[in-house]
Amino acid sequence: xxxxxPADAQSPPPPQGAPRRxxxxxxxxxxxxxxxLKAVAARxxxxxxxxxxxxxxxxxxxxxxxxxxxxxAARRALHRRRAYYVINRHLNYSNVCVNRCAFCAxxxxxxxxxxxxxxxxxxxxxxxxQPEPALSELHVVGSCHPELGLDYYLxxxxxxxxxxxxxxxxxxxxxxxxxxARREGLEVKEVLARLKQAGLAAMPGGGxxxxxxxxxxxxxxRKISGRRWLEICGQAHRLGIPTNATMLYGxxxxxxxxxxxxxxxxxxxxxxxGFNAFxxxxxxxxxxxxxxxxxxxxxxxxxxxxxSRLLLDNFPHIKAYWVMLxxxxxxVALNFGADDLDGTIGQENIxxxxxxxxxxxxxxTRLRQLITAAGFTPVRRDAFxxxxxxxxx
Amino acid sequence: MNxxxxxxALDAARQGRRxxxxxxxxxxxxxxxxxxxxxxxxxxxxxxPEPVVTYVVDRNINTTNAxxxxxxxxxxxxxxxxxxxxxxxxxxxxxxIEETLALGGTQILIQGGLDPDTGLEEVCDTFRFIKSxxxxxxxxxxxxxxxxxARREGLEVGRVLDRLVAAGLDSIPGGGxxxxxxxxxxxxxxxxxxxxxxxxxxxxxxxxxLMTTATMMxxxxxxxxxxxxxxxxxxxxxxxxxxxxxGSFTAFIPWTFQPAHTALAHLAPATGSDYLRLLxxSRLVLDNFPHLQASWVxxxxxxxxVALLFGADDLGSTMIEENVVAAAGACYRLERKExxxxxxxxxxxxxxxxTLYRRLEAYSG
Numbered sequence: 001x002x003x004x005x006p007a008d009a010q011s012p013p014p015p016q017g018a019p020r021r022x023x024x025x026x027x028x029x030x031x032x033x034x035x036x037l038k039a040v041a042a043r044x045x046x047x048x049x050x051x052x053x054x055x056x057x058x059x060x061x062x063x064x065x066x067x068x069x070x071x072x073a074a075r076r077a078l079h080r081r082r083a084y085y086v087i088n089r090h091l092n093y094s095n096v097c098v099n100r101c102a103f104c105a106x107x108x109x110x111x112x113x114x115x116x117x118x119x120x121x122x123x124x125x126x127x128x129x130q131p132e133p134a135l136s137e138l139h140v141v142g143s144c145h146p147e148l149g150l151d152y153y154l155x156x157x158x159x160x161x162x163x164x165x166x167x168x169x170x171x172x173x174x175x176x177x178x179x180x181a182r183r184e185g186l187e188v189k190e191v192l193a194r195l196k197q198a199g200l201a202a203m204p205g206g207g208x209x210x211x212x213x214x215x216x217x218x219x220x221x222r223k224i225s226g227r228r229w230l231e232i233c234g235q236a237h238r239l240g241i242p243t244n245a246t247m248l249y250g251x252x253x254x255x256x257x258x259x260x261x262x263x264x265x266x267x268x269x270x271x272x273x274g275f276n277a278f279x280x281x282x283x284x285x286x287x288x289x290x291x292x293x294x295x296x297x298x299x300x301x302x303x304x305x306x307x308s309r310l311l312l313d314n315f316p317h318i319k320a321y322w323v324m325l326x327x328x329x330x331x332v333a334l335n336f337g338a339d340d341l342d343g344t345i346g347q348e349n350i351x352x353x354x355x356x357x358x359x360x361x362x363x364x365t366r367l368r369q370l371i372t373a374a375g376f377t378p379v380r381r382d383a384f385x386x387x388x389x390x391x392x393x
Numbered sequence: 394m395n396x397x398x399x400x401x402a403l404d405a406a407r408q409g410r411r412x413x414x415x416x417x418x419x420x421x422x423x424x425x426x427x428x429x430x431x432x433x434x435x436x437x438x439x440x441x442p443e444p445v446v447t448y449v450v451d452r453n454i455n456t457t458n459a460x461x462x463x464x465x466x467x468x469x470x471x472x473x474x475x476x477x478x479x480x481x482x483x484x485x486x487x488x489x490i491e492e493t494l495a496l497g498g499t500q501i502l503i504q505g506g507l508d509p510d511t512g513l514e515e516v517c518d519t520f521r522f523i524k525s526x527x528x529x530x531x532x533x534x535x536x537x538x539x540x541x542x543a544r545r546e547g548l549e550v551g552r553v554l555d556r557l558v559a560a561g562l563d564s565i566p567g568g569g570x571x572x573x574x575x576x577x578x579x580x581x582x583x584x585x586x587x588x589x590x591x592x593x594x595x596x597x598x599x600x601x602x603l604m605t606t607a608t609m610m611x612x613x614x615x616x617x618x619x620x621x622x623x624x625x626x627x628x629x630x631x632x633x634x635x636x637x638x639x640g641s642f643t644a645f646i647p648w649t650f651q652p653a654h655t656a657l658a659h660l661a662p663a664t665g666s667d668y669l670r671l672l673x674x675s676r677l678v679l680d681n682f683p684h685l686q687a688s689w690v691x692x693x694x695x696x697x698x699v700a701l702l703f704g705a706d707d708l709g710s711t712m713i714e715e716n717v718v719a720a721a722g723a724c725y726r727l728e729r730k731e732x733x734x735x736x737x738x739x740x741x742x743x744x745x746x747x748t749l750y751r752r753l754e755a756y757s758g
Contacts, residue, residue, distance in 0.1 A: 028427075028428075030428075030431065031427050031428065031431050062738075062739065062740040064430075064699070064702045064739070065427050065430045065431050065434065065702060068427045068430075069427055072427060294731070294734060295694070295695075296695075297694070297695060297698045297734075297735055297738045297739070298694075298695035298696055298697075298698040298699040299698050299699060299702075299738055299739050300738065301695060302699065325695070326665075326693055326695060326696075327664070327665070328664060328665025328668070328692060328693065328695075328696050329665055329695050329696055329699070330665075331664045331665050331666050332426070332665045332666055332669060332696075332699065335425075335426045335427055335666070357693070365661075366661065369661055369664065370664050370666075373663075373664040373666045373667050374426070374664070374666040375425070375426065375666070
């Protein structure tokens with residue numbers, strides 16, 4: 001069933017030229033009931049960029065089907081009926097973290113029960129454990145570990161590369177990169193260049209949370225600022241390392257702070273152009289310091305998909321992350337603006353520590369079923385969104 | 394059955410004309426998901442215009458898991474005589490009802506199995522026991538159980554219903570409908586009553602003034618056309634029952650087959666898209682059903698909230714206890730305050746109702 005990845009799958013694409021923009025959209029106006037969304041539709045039909053006002057309309061409307069109509073028009077203009085997925089695996093090298101974020105159920109104190117750190121050799125053994133010749137991507141994230149030096153991370157990448165030469169290493173959030181740089185007293189640029197040399201091909205988009213300083217002061221005061229997070233992504237983009245971006249929503253943030261977050265990402269993408277996908281992350285409260293919070297509803301989850309597709313007009317992809325949405329809603333989200341379901345994952349740890357009820361991993365067959373049932377055409381991709389469908393029987 | 398042209402089906406739905414089976418099939422197979430949602434929500438607002446979502450506080454009580462039916466989709470039953478068979482004692486039954494009342498519950502959904510060791514008189518005794526002690530609505534049994542009791546006792550279905558009603562049965566839940574096409578029933582539940590028998594029990598119940606619900610369990614061996622046939626057969630019976638002016642269906646409750654731990658575990662579960670499409674089409678085809686229930690038990694709270702914009706106007710039960718779906722791997726729990734919040738986020742006021750869909754809380758607009 002699987003063809004082989006192209007030989008250049010491990011090297012990132014050349015820096016992108018002018019970032020893509022949404023063309024004038026064809027919106028099915030019969031689906032929109034909310035007058036505020038009709039005004040947004042008019043702007044999109046004229047091919048004009050959305051601003052604050054439209055962002056707030058998207059973030060506060062209860063017209064779910066109207067939001068869907070707009071998100072769907074945008075994803076169709078960019079991707080037609082295609083919906084992507086990747087054969088990937090998650091690997092969390094450590095949960096020992098000095099940041100102690102209130103929304104996290106994964107971190108442990110050094111030496112605490114359940115705390116662990118994998119040696120590069122152990123990580124490589126895990127990565128090699130189950131045979132999966134079609135594996136395209138290893139998603140590697142951990143923590144801000146107080147003791148590990150840059151040599152550890154370099155050796156981790158090299159060991160993983162030896163274990164999985166065909167898989168692209170998508171590793172380390174900007175938060176981890178900043179932690180490495182400060183611990184070593186090096187410039188971020190230098191750290192990124194050395195990691196790239198050791199095999200880093202792309203970076204995940206975690207640690208963005210919500211950029212608002214108010215939210216960060218309350219939930220993750222030890223974490224880098226939103227501005228710093230964006231700056232590190234920009235550095236990566238300039239070195240030819242594509243990254244993703246995320247927003248962890250559904251805790252204490254306001255609609256205004258959500259819009260602000262998305263517009264900051266859009267400005268960064270205008271400047272450096274290296275973001276591949278935006279992934280809205282639904283907060284899971286269980287086992288966190290915010291365990292009294294209610295989980296997000298399906299309406300809000302789909303709203304974030306649609307709103308981010310429309311505001312992030314220069315982002316190629318919007319991902320419906322099935323681990324957090326559940327596979328049912330993730331499939332539905334393809335009709336609200338998403339074009340990517342992430343991947344098979346293997347064994348997810350971080351969201352499941354916070355009470356996720358989704359499966360730990362999904363089969364390729366199931367991912368293709370979810371896409372087909374939603375009315376789209378499945379496209380297996382590599383870490384850089386190249387199609388691997390050619391030659392598929 | 395061949396689907397009608399999609400445009401014809403969409404026109405019919407937009408104009409509120411009654412859909413032919415062929416038009417229903419065209420919508421189910423070909424319409425855009427969001428278009429189905431918009432049409433279904435419009436149909437919901439035409440019938441239930443207030444921004445209210447109802448729910449009932451109740452408990453599912455299974456008097457036994459002994460069942461000779463052997464349905465391939467069931468993970469709850471044990472064959473009669475199996476060491477894991479249980480029969481609920483009167484004391485346990487009383488305790489469960491008292492807990493339900495203490496939590497503001499108004500009904501119990503009480504079901505057993507096709508159990509050769511439990512006769513009609515015993516079921517009637519149980520109902521009389523409940524009614525003599527507690528002010529609670531008995532939403533009880535299901536058509537396959539009624540058919541089984543009739544056969545076991547050598548009585549007509551109507552006579553069995555008469556005795557059950559005299560003993561305290563207030564209404565009948567629409568379980569065991571699965572897919573009302575005998576080809577499918579022979580494949581997934583060969584021991585269960587036929588589709589004609591299922592409909593006959595409901596017709597007889599309606600004739601006696603009982604209100605009932607209807608369900609559909611889909612996402613196993615049925616075709617899309619067979620899903621539509623199921624809806625159309627329910628619509629026909631509802632026409633007749635409404636014309637007779639006694640009992641009728643209150644609500645339709647579609648839910649998806651949960652394959653884990655069943656004899657059909659190899660089947661892929663229905664997706665969220667499959668569920669929303671069927672839900673919306675059922676709102677459009679069942680133009681004579683007052684209410685459509687979202688199934689949070691099989692879909693989870695996120696999807697149940699989305700379902701409120703795809704035709705559903707009711708969140709079903711808080712289900713203080715539920716055993717059958719849980720046995721097949723579904724693990725959702727939904728408290729009353731969570732239901733209220735889900736409805737509010739989607740722009741609706743949640744109102745507690747009784748079994749007959751009478752609101753127990755005022756909606757002030």
